[in-house]
Amino acid sequence: MTREEPAFKIKTGNISVLQLHILTTDLTQLKQALTVRLAQTPDFFASTPIVLELSGIAESGLCLSFSDLVSFMSGHGMCAAGVLGGSAEQREDAIQAGLGLFSDAPVRGVSKRDAEPVAEIHEQSELPGFSAEVVEPADKEVAAPPARPTLVIDKPVRTGQRIYAEGANLVVLAIVNAGAELIADGDIHVYAPMRGKAIAGARGNEAARIFVNSMEAELLSIAGCFKLFEEGIPENVRAKPARVHLDGSRLVIEPLNG
């Protein structure tokens, strides 16, 4: 019996996009500034979809000729995909110009694979004049609390073992040895020596944290930003209680002085 292949599927996906924050309604000024900026790195945008972020001009009450801007952008290889934020009139104008509307609703956990390129985009944003960022949850509180109950492990986690707390926090009460892997979509707590790998916020929760009783880890990762310790663990936290959080794209490890 043959089954008919589906012609399409509709799925939601979390992807990171570049945002162009519009800070003026003066189109001439905007075009000029963009031209100058694009002259420095002509190939920076190669048909890259870009979201126009309008919160900077939302209060102005003025409107922008989106169709003009869109054609200007496409002339420079930029592909305006839609608008984010802005006043009701501005959003209405955007629709008229054939742009899509992105909602301000929080984007839940970027998947791990998608989360990793974030670091690259952050590096690109070092280019002066642009700031690229992931579509961030507008309201962090909505994204933070994991839905499932905390997974508590009270036996040693040994070499070759992997524990995944899906959609939850992970608490380990026994030793985590080198070669073991702890993965959680939420936070990770280890109330014993932590010698293996700890991967918190595995689906991109940048607010995830790691707490360990004795920091001896091989690898620490939050939302795809990771750190290895080839040169050993910094003196101030080595074999001591420590906490780890993400500051932008930087993993911060601090002593825990309770």
Next chain:
Amino acid sequence: MAKVIVVTSGKGGVGKTTTSASFSSGLAMRGNRTVVIDFDVGLRNLDLIMGCERRVVYDIINVINGEVSLKQALIKDKNCDNLYILPASQTRDKDALNLEGVERILNELKETFDFIVCDSPAGIESGAFTAMYFADEALIVTNPEVSSVRDSDRILGILAAKSKRAVEGLEPVKEHLLVTRYDPKRVNTGAMLSVVDIQEILRIPLLGVIPESESVLQASNSGTPAIHLDKSDVAEAYRDVVGRFMGEELPMRFINEKAGFFKRLLGGH
């Protein structure tokens, strides 16, 4: 109720077979009816160390395949009355061992014996897995070096997750740490991990420490389990191990460097 004890390590060459031979001999010397099974199919060694290689006619694979009875395959030890050896096959590969067959053999042995000691092959492949699957207790043999400890950690993880007891949610396999080839002198110079270091990583109860000794090699070559050697630290250490296993409280010996003239004369390093 008969107990199944696996002697395992992950890493090769750490002293599993030496330990299986001496440990099973020690149990038998205390009057326990004991059988030791070589699970290292294809690379059998236990019969050499027990000095019965010339008496091997049938092996565990013959029994599993139903070609002979257990009685025909079991070899009586030359030193101990209560000890029997079930040798591995040298001509088959590890895939010939299957869980159903092994379970059948173990159940049959349980009717006759008090202790069933399973000498595991190295690695974490099917042979090692089969040897540990039915274990009630496990002797984790570790050398005082990082790679051996790491492999033991891996094995402990597998025991805790994949053994029959783990799979069926019964009381977990009872774990014992046995540190072999221990050289206090090299521990003191930092060339080897100390017992404390090893326990800090593995966190299971220490059953004993067997000192590094030339006599182990001699014992192996002459086909006599090291526990039978006269005036040997290794033999005493193994007797202590068996004693502790049987529930005796014995002080841990051979973990500190001996300064004695006698020892140096007999050849330390």
